[in-house]
Amino acid sequence: MFSSTYNCVFENKISILLNDLFIFVLMTKKYTIKDIAEMAGVSKGTVDRVLHNRGKVSDSAKEKITKILEEINFKPNPIAKNLKNNKIYRICILFPESHKDSYWVPCLDAITEFEENYQSLGVKTEQYRYNSSSPQSFKETALSLISTEPDAILMAPLFFNEAQAVSKLCHDKNIIISTFNNIIRKEGFSNYIGQDLFQSGRIAAKLLDTLLGQGHIAIIHVDEIVQNATHMQQKERGFKSYFEDKNSSSYKISTINLDKNLNFENEESLEAYFNNHEDINGVFVTTSKTYKIAEFKKTYQKNLKIVGYDLVDKNITLLKEGYIDFLINQNPKQQAFVGLSTLAEHLLFDKDIPKSILLPIDIINSENFQQYLE
């Protein structure tokens, strides 16, 4: 049975099994500070001082210890490191209320899941919610939050200017702050966890291109106030860039801004608009309000391909019924969870927080939405 020869790649060394004999060079030692102290012929206190650059070590000892540390690539046990530190960390998470926009509901699951994993490690979360249509509400809630002096903050900022001020304030007060879902500014004080919104627009464009081949596409922004515009503008720019790169004249692209009743600023109805533009065969809805356009399509039996955003209930229903062709999943749950975890691991284990964490942009149809709901 074992008479042939196998190779087993193992820790960059090759062990060879030959006629029942397994030549196995195995380093199972788990080095500790004490081990290193013994190897260097000093006490663990001295090793510790070298590790933390606390000084008060002779050059000869320092050199000897450093050499050993490098040789075995020593990394202190993060578990023991953390044990001594019995502080409770507070992470505050600031995001819009859900009753206006169910998009935010999955964040609650993320928080629950996070708490289950991290509460026994001494990390707590606190939720602060603000009114998604009031910059004032965002600002005030943020300030009240900051006044409690948490260890870290994770926020979904809809309002650019206010968010930037909050971010700056936290920076000055030495409170760690991360942003999710909406990016503030690349060179700002806060890092970003979420998706590449520009690319997200390009994906929508590719999908509609695949679906249509040619025609007239309407980019529709539904019921969004001016302050939230950056978000949608990035998607729109991405969308258009796809067709610019394609350099073809097969498509006409129009941009439409609608209020929550699907009316234009000048009170013109969407119905009237579509009657005047019968050539429109595709729609890109830039927010989770995609279902509003899909309901319109259903009611008036329009021949439209629709690509929009997010796995909110109404969208899923219409996706299953075939009134929405594709959804792009912004995955607020994953964003919140990754955001919280990144902060927690930084607080607990000193892991560094990357300038930005870009999560995958999921394409959803009626057959694969289930997996993303968990």
Place this chain on the structure above:
Amino acid sequence: MFSSTYNCVFENKISILLNDLFIFVLMTKKYTIKDIAEMAGVSKGTVDRVLHNRGKVSDSAKEKITKILEEINFKPNPIAKNLKNNKIYRICILFPESHKDSYWVPCLDAITEFEENYQSLGVKTEQYRYNSSSPQSFKETALSLISTEPDAILMAPLFFNEAQAVSKLCHDKNIIISTFNNIIRKEGFSNYIGQDLFQSGRIAAKLLDTLLGQGHIAIIHVDEIVQNATHMQQKERGFKSYFEDKNSSSYKISTINLDKNLNFENEESLEAYFNNHEDINGVFVTTSKTYKIAEFKKTYQKNLKIVGYDLVDKNITLLKEGYIDFLINQNPKQQAFVGLSTLAEHLLFDKDIPKSILLPIDIINSENFQQYLE
């Protein structure tokens, strides 16, 4: 600034900020076994016996302690728990060699990433590779691996019967074993980390349906040996089930088995076949060999929509060029990483291993593949 009223939902209690006064009911205590012992008026030893059901505790004490544990929802600090256990765990990962099929390359990244996260916690991995076209190689490598008596095994088994035997052997030897990428059997000894292959076929069907509207679709299995068939059969069944559910006569569906030179068993060429079936307008390729069909399409300038599997280099190139319409990402990296993590967390923290972990099935087009490559 703070004159208005805010609400802060906090640990299911509502704190109210009113005129600069923040009423804050905050539980910052991190309970330890010692705390619980004090509360119950016993020693920590007794609490420990209750926690681990080690017996030798009076009913009265047990009741009192249990009540407190439930009240504060006590969870022992996993960090301290692990500290005492200074064992080094060995997880062996068994999967095919990459030189025949680059599909497996991302698994190496998963292993690297895993090692970075878990080596300081005392978990090591060892790689064992087998020849993807030799059941004998799989069996022998598995046996040699088992003879080293690792703490856990993660394997990607291409061969149903052999895998089942290996799984059984591990079960008898009390070695924890997990399966990824290919499911063995639902009621077997091993759990499964991967995708729902049946559903994956349905997604492909929906995509082709979206792309075509009607026509003749060929399901193509390329260069796969009989033993690996379950994998593809599940996809094929899912694919067909979509159209059965749709209950429409818009499509004709054929199944084709090809060798690695894209020839039929009877040596008929694919080119000849397509000439005899000019109505074929869509293709579903059930493996990562999708590029072979796409190259065929490119060479003979066929008017075909192609949906296939996996982000291997050749597929990505043809996806970008437009010769492949959609890819379904089986995400071997994520599968391997989740598999390793699940095993490690079980070994380290006693977390339980679910019977199956179904990962999302990603739809990929030319605009969103980048995010999934990381």
Place this chain on the structure above:
DNA sequence: TTCGAAAATGTGCTCGAACACACAAAAAAA
């Protein structure tokens, strides 16, 4: 009542890193 065994409970050490503190040796000041 006394002894002995069994049952119940308490004590104390361990893990690895961190850090305060004690102590030594060498250097500087008296």
Place this chain on the structure above:
DNA sequence: TTTTTTTGTGTGTTCGAGCACATTTTCGAA
């Protein structure tokens, strides 16, 4: 030379859970 300061080094305790072992209590049998 003696005293003080500086610099280097070692020791011992802490964190929380787990577990071996020590100690106490209980209760039945002699």
